Amino acid sequence: MKNYMNLELLAISENESFARSAVAAFALTLNPSLSELSDIKTAVSEAVTNCIVHAYKSNKNPENKILLSCQTHEVDGVGELHIQVSDYGCGIENVSEAMQPFFTTLSPSERAGMGFTIMQAFSSEFLVESEKGKGTTVKMIKRISEGGKSEENA
Numbered sequence: 001m002k003n004y005m006n007l008e009l010l011a012i013s014e015n016e017s018f019a020r021s022a023v024a025a026f027a028l029t030l031n032p033s034l035s036e037l038s039d040i041k042t043a044v045s046e047a048v049t050n051c052i053v054h055a056y057k058s059n060k061n062p063e064n065k066i067l068l069s070c071q072t073h074e075v076d077g078v079g080e081l082h083i084q085v086s087d088y089g090c091g092i093e094n095v096s097e098a099m100q101p102f103f104t105t106l107s108p109s110e111r112a113g114m115g116f117t118i119m120q121a122f123s124s125e126f127l128v129e130s131e132k133g134k135g136t137t138v139k140m141i142k143r144i145s146e147g148g149k150s151e152e153n154a
């Protein structure tokens with residue numbers, strides 16, 4: 001591991017843009033391209049939004065917190081950003097069903113059911129761990145490609 005950052009945030013919508021900007025700023029030491037940075041921001045935004053709109057939706061727990069944990073690594077000369085977003089909310093009964101494109105437990109007029117699909121598409125590796133009533137953790141790894149960088153900066 002080269003560097004790490006741990007953030008604890010209240011699960012309120014005001015913190016969604018802060019969380020995505022904080023992770024993007026942290027990722028800058030890996031020298032990502034603009035498109036990689038945009039992928040990271042979008043994925044974090046979807047993960048944090050899920051904590052806010054799903055995890056604590058019907059929860060009386062006053063401690064509605066999100067733990068955001070990031071690390072930079074270098075694996076075989078390739079920079080990696082590891083992101084973990086955890087909540088202690090309602091959890092997900094069936095994770096593989098929840099990960100299907102267009103699956104949503106809220107009204108389809110409200111939500112598209114595309115959050116997990118977007119996170120997966122924008123990450124190099126993606127994993128969801130959840131326990132009903134205990135909470136959910138989303139783990140993402142974004143590899144930062146040297147090729148993409150030089151192309152974009154050319």
Ligand SMILES: Nc1ncnc2c1ncn2[C@@H]1O[C@H](COP(=O)(O)OP(=O)(O)OP(=O)(O)O)[C@@H](O)[C@H]1O
Nearest residue numbers: 050054055091098104105111112113114115116136
């Ligand atoms: N952190 C979480 N806690 C509890 N349930 C969750 C959590 N994240 C996702 N879910 C469940 O998984 C479903 C799918 O999530 P996904 O992000 O793919 O779609 P969505 O949030 O419903 O819609 P969209 O993200 O497009 O607005 C959600 O509808 C919800 O039931």
Ligand SMILES: [Mg+2]
Nearest residue numbers: 046050115116
């Ligand atoms: Mg979502």
